[in-house]
Amino acid sequence: MSDMHGKPQLALVENSASAEAAAQASAVQIRNFSAYYGKNCIISDVSLDLPEKGVTCLLGPSGTGKSTLLRWINRINEETENASFSGNINVLGLDVLEGYPDVTELRRRTGMVFQQPCVFPCSIYDNMLMGLRNRKLSKSEARAIIEQSLKSAAIWDEIAHRLEDPATSLSLGQQQRLCIARALVLKPSILLLDEPTASIDPVSSRAIEDLVISLGEDIAVVMVTHNIAQTKRISDHVIFLCDGKIVEQGTRKHMFSMRSCEKTRTYITEEFCDC
Amino acid sequence: MSATSALKAKALLKAKPASKRRDATKAYCQGSAVLSIVIVSVILLTLLIQSLPVLMSGDNGLIGTQWNPDEGQFGIIAPLFGSVFVMIIATVIAFPIGLLTAIYISETRSSKLRRLIKSILELLAGIPSIVYGLIGVAYLNIWVADLFDLQSGRIILTAGILLGIMILPTFLTLTEDALSAVPQRYRENAKSLGMYRHEVFKDIIFPQAKVGIAGAGLLALGRALGETMAVMLVIGSLDRLPSPLFNPLSSGQTITSKLGREVGESAFGSVHFSALVFMSFILVSITIALTILSHYFLTRKPSDV
Numbered sequence: 001m002s003d004m005h006g007k008p009q010l011a012l013v014e015n016s017a018s019a020e021a022a023a024q025a026s027a028v029q030i031r032n033f034s035a036y037y038g039k040n041c042i043i044s045d046v047s048l049d050l051p052e053k054g055v056t057c058l059l060g061p062s063g064t065g066k067s068t069l070l071r072w073i074n075r076i077n078e079e080t081e082n083a084s085f086s087g088n089i090n091v092l093g094l095d096v097l098e099g100y101p102d103v104t105e106l107r108r109r110t111g112m113v114f115q116q117p118c119v120f121p122c123s124i125y126d127n128m129l130m131g132l133r134n135r136k137l138s139k140s141e142a143r144a145i146i147e148q149s150l151k152s153a154a155i156w157d158e159i160a161h162r163l164e165d166p167a168t169s170l171s172l173g174q175q176q177r178l179c180i181a182r183a184l185v186l187k188p189s190i191l192l193l194d195e196p197t198a199s200i201d202p203v204s205s206r207a208i209e210d211l212v213i214s215l216g217e218d219i220a221v222v223m224v225t226h227n228i229a230q231t232k233r234i235s236d237h238v239i240f241l242c243d244g245k246i247v248e249q250g251t252r253k254h255m256f257s258m259r260s261c262e263k264t265r266t267y268i269t270e271e272f273c274d275c
Numbered sequence: 276m277s278a279t280s281a282l283k284a285k286a287l288l289k290a291k292p293a294s295k296r297r298d299a300t301k302a303y304c305q306g307s308a309v310l311s312i313v314i315v316s317v318i319l320l321t322l323l324i325q326s327l328p329v330l331m332s333g334d335n336g337l338i339g340t341q342w343n344p345d346e347g348q349f350g351i352i353a354p355l356f357g358s359v360f361v362m363i364i365a366t367v368i369a370f371p372i373g374l375l376t377a378i379y380i381s382e383t384r385s386s387k388l389r390r391l392i393k394s395i396l397e398l399l400a401g402i403p404s405i406v407y408g409l410i411g412v413a414y415l416n417i418w419v420a421d422l423f424d425l426q427s428g429r430i431i432l433t434a435g436i437l438l439g440i441m442i443l444p445t446f447l448t449l450t451e452d453a454l455s456a457v458p459q460r461y462r463e464n465a466k467s468l469g470m471y472r473h474e475v476f477k478d479i480i481f482p483q484a485k486v487g488i489a490g491a492g493l494l495a496l497g498r499a500l501g502e503t504m505a506v507m508l509v510i511g512s513l514d515r516l517p518s519p520l521f522n523p524l525s526s527g528q529t530i531t532s533k534l535g536r537e538v539g540e541s542a543f544g545s546v547h548f549s550a551l552v553f554m555s556f557i558l559v560s561i562t563i564a565l566t567i568l569s570h571y572f573l574t575r576k577p578s579d580v
C-alpha cells in the first residue's frame with residue numbers, strides 16, 4: 001500500500017550502488033515501475049533501459065500509458081494531481097523519483113515536447129528565451145543558440161522575419177515545431193518527444209525525423225508515435241507497450257522481423273492490438 | 276417551379292420559426308441591456324436633480340472642509356478624503372495578503388485544500404456587514420486603542436483594518452480564480468524547460484492572470500468605497516480632515532458614514548439634504564467608474580495585454 005504513495009521499496013535503495021554502475025551505460029533505467037492515477041494502476045511493474053545514444057520509439061495503442069511513462073521520466077507528472085508511482089527510475093545515474101538533488105536540473109538535462117503543443121502567450125523569441133534562463137549568456141550567444149535550434153526544428157525559414165510576433169499567432173504545426181525548438185535550446189542529454197509529428201505536414205515531419213536521427217547519434221531520444229512507417233525509418237530500438245505492460249522490446253531489426261512475438265507482429269502489420 | 280427551388284422555399288419556410296425565436300432572444304437581451312442602462316441613468320439623474328439646490332445656492336462651501344448646516348457650509352472634502360483614505364488602508368492590508376494566499380492556494384494545487392479554503396471564504400463574504408461592524412466595535416476598536424495608547428479606538432485606521440478584513444474574501448477568491456484559470460499545461464511546459472517555480476509564476480502565470488487580478492482588485496475597491504454600517508460604527512464620525520493630513524490615528528468620516536448618520540436628520544428638499552445627495556452622487560460616480568474599469572479589465576483577453 002505504501003508503494004502507491006511514492007515510497008520506493010527499501011531493497012531497491014540498498015541496491016543503488018550496483019544500480020549506479022549499471023546506469024553508466026544507459027541514460028534511463030526503469031525498474032519495477034508502476035504508475036497510478038488515484039487508485040487506477042496505469043503502468044504496472046515495467047522495467048526497461050534506454051541506451052545513452054540512439055532513438056527509442058514507444059509504440060502502443062491509445063491509452064496504454066505511453067505519455068504517463070514519459071512524463072514520469074522528467075518527473076513532470078508530479079504536477080498532476082492524484083498521480084503517484086512505485087518503483088524507481090534512474091536518469092543519468094541518479095534516482096529521479098527519490099532524492100534527486102534538483103528537479104529543475106533534471107528537467108534541464110531532459111528536454112520534453114508534450115503531446116499537445118503549448119506556446120506561451122508572448123513573442124516567438126521570448127518563448128525560445130524561457131529555456132535559456134540562469135545561463136548568463138550574452139545576447140548574441142543566446143540569439144545564436146535560438147537561431148540554431150529553430151533551424152534544427154525546420155521552422156526557421158517560416159518565422160525568421162517575424163520573431164517578435166506573438167507565438168499564439170502560429171499555426172498548430174508551427175507551434176509544435178516551436179515547442180521542439182524550445183526544448184532543443186536546453187541542449188539536453190535526453191529528449192522526450194510525445195507524438196511530435198502528430199500535427200505536422202509530411203515535409204516538415206521528414207525534417208523532424210532527420211533531426212531526431214541526427215540527435216540520436218549523440219543523445220538518447222525517446223519518441224512516442226503511432227506512425228509505424230516512421231518507427232521503421234528512425235528507430236534504433238522499439239518498445240511495444242500494451243495495457244500498461246511491456247509486450248516486447250528490442251532493436252528495430254528484431255521488432256520488424258518475423259522473430260518478434262505474435263502480438264507485436266499483428267500490431268505492426270495490421271495496426272490493431274489483440275492484447 | 277423547379278424541384279430545387281421548391282426545396283429551397285420549403286427550407287426557408289421551415290427556417291422561419293427558428294430565426295423568429297432568435298430575434299426574440301436578441302430583442303430580450305437588448306431590452307434588458309437598455310433597461311439597466313436606463314435605470315443607472317435615472318438614478319444618476321435623480322441624484323443630480325436633487326443636488327441642484329445646494330449647487331445653485333451661492334456661498335455653499337462645497338469644495339471646503341467646513342460642515343455646518345446651520346451656517347450653510349457643506350464642505351464635502353473631509354468625508355471624500357476619509358473615504359479615499361480608508362479605502363487605501365483597506366487595500367494596503369487586503370491586497371498583499373489576498374494575493375499571496377491566492378498564489379499559495381492555486382500553485383500548491385491540492386484541490387481539496389483549495390475547495391475547503393474557497394468555501395470558507397465564500398461563507399465569510401456572505402456575512403452581513405453589520406456583524407463585522409459589531410466585531411469591530413467590540414474587539415478591534417479596543418485592541419487598536421490599546422496598541423497605540425489612545426483614548427478611543429474609533430479612528431480611521433480601525434475602519435481601514437475592518438474594511439480590509441471585509442474585502443479580503445472577495446479579493447482572494449476572485450484572484451485565486453484568475454490564477455487557477457491559467458491552464459495547467461503552461462505550468463508543465465514551463466517547468467519542463469527547467470524554470471524555477473517563482474520564474475514560472477512571474478513570467479508565465481502572472482502575465483496571463485493579471486487582467487483578472489486587476490478586475491478583482493477594482494471590484495474589492497468598489498465594495499470598500501460603498502461599505503456603510505461597519506465603517507460608521509468604528510470611524511468616530513468627525514467632520515474634519517485629520518491633522519497631519521495622513522494621520523490614520525485620528526477620527527474621521529467617510530461619505531457613506533456621513534450619509535448613514537445624517538440623511539435621517541435632514542429635511543427632504545432642504546439644502547442640507549441636497550448637499551448629502553450631492554455627496555452620494557460623487558460616491559456613485561466613483562463606484563461606477565471603478566466598475567466600468569474592472570469590467571474593462573475582466574473582459575479583455577489575456578493575449579491583448
Ligand SMILES: Nc1ncnc2c1ncn2[C@@H]1O[C@H](COP(=O)(O)OP(=O)(O)OP(=O)(O)O)[C@@H](O)[C@H]1O
Pocket residue numbers: 037042060061062063064065066067068069080115
Ligand atoms: N490526469 C489524469 N488523471 C486520471 N487519469 C489519467 C490522467 N491522465 C491520463 N489518465 C489515464 O491514464 C491512461 C493512460 O494515459 P496516457 O495519456 O498515458 O495514454 P497514452 O498511451 O499516451 O495514449 P495516447 O496514445 O492516446 O496519447 C488513460 O487511460 C487515461 O485515461
Ligand SMILES: [Mg+2]
Pocket residue numbers: 066067068115194
Ligand atoms: Mg499520449
